[in-house]
Amino acid sequence: MRDVAIVGAGMTRFGELWDASLRDLFVEAALAGLGSAGADRVDSIYVGNMAAGQFVGQEHLGPLMADHLGMHGVPAVRIESACASGGAALRMGFLDIASGQSDLVLVAGVEKMTDGADVTNVLATASDQETEVYHGITFPGLYAMIARLRMERGTTTEEDLHWIAVKNHRHGAMNPKAQFRREISVDDVARSTMVAEPLRMLHCSPVSDGAAAVLLAPLDQARRYTDRPVRIAGSGMATSTIALADRPDPADLDVVRLSAERAYAMAGMSPERVQLAEVHDCFTVAEVCCLEALHLANGSEASQAARTGYSALGGRVPVNTSGGLKSKGHPVGATGVAQVIELFDQLRGEAGERQVPDAHVGLAQNMGGSGASSVVHILERV
């Protein structure tokens, strides 16, 4: 296996982007990524996307996007793993370069969610249609069940969850690409509309449009494109049961632990080396579960991490310095790639007000469904 580096990145702003179509978003992010590396053509393209077929009635995104980049002829395929589609696409690009098959790969995640589809129903297709959705559960409902179990056991309080939203909005307010660039208070969260008890609106990531792209190359060729490449030190993926009810402990995201352990093993690193992380806070409670499962904090430390500042900028392990899914936005197929762009910027010292001082190692964790799939990448400054 060859060492793989990220040599370029570009993304759209995230938000309700009424003037941009699915393909517009993809082309904007891809062009920015290609331009940042001075590249014109790639050997292959991986498109991370969850549900364009349902959101805008468009499948077959590989050729569509190659065509719209003027690169028809290039191998291109869409990769799907629900909300982990972006991370899964990155992993495919990583394996393509590592194997020696390609020397320059474009990985771009994209989702267009605001063109009128019933978003709740589309997102619910990531859970089990036959045994879960049929009975009336929603995605927030599944994570609410995880939250309630943790609260019942006394490991997490409602206020712990409020603080995660507050912390991520504080970070996102400093991110020019974020959908919600404003701070919120614990009171704002506590008084927001109830969605699925105990989760309120401000515990939930929003509906967003957006795209994010990175360019990958072998590390030993990386300096053709940039003087500051970032190495992908580890890549791990795992799956768990599709239905939440089928997990021995529904409050334990075993899939995150397994994907992380694989990534740590490949990188030859222990969790103590991680200086910052982007984790999949689709709902606030997920951030708590992920910190534990990634071995970045233990039980009560993980629950209180946002409140104590442990996971805030300036803390022991800043988490979601981009604003996370909560504040930056969550165009589902783009999220996994956008997480890695935040690490790319941080490890190159280009994160502006959000910069984590002297960052060498960062981790990104991207989740599909109610914890049915997870992809973890560990990035290192070289």
Next chain:
Amino acid sequence: MPSPRYTRDIPARYRLDAARCSACGHVALPRRTICSGCRSQDMEPVRLTRRGTVVTSTVIHVPPDEFTTEAPYAMAIIETPEGARLMAQVVDCQAEEVVPGMELSLEFRRIRREGHGGILCYGHKGVPVRRHEA
């Protein structure tokens, strides 16, 4: 939901027909060919008892379209005495009463209606067991 798809799911939804792994005892609803616990293919039919305990729960305030008129409603992961777990609504009580540990009976109810003039879809819902009622 097209009716062939609905018809296929009737054994699990109407009768709670599940499968128990002869090797490790894991119970799956609906039936599966391969045990998710130990990968044995020696699965025997078992019909679940119509009662269970709440493992975890929530109250849905923002529902899918088909359930708009029912919100807010309680949902729970329910474990039956056989160890099978299923997702179901919990009804005939205040939604906020439904908490982990609550004992339920599973009753045959209408779950949803498929649009205007579409088929009616049935299955099981949890109903609290009230021990001290006269």
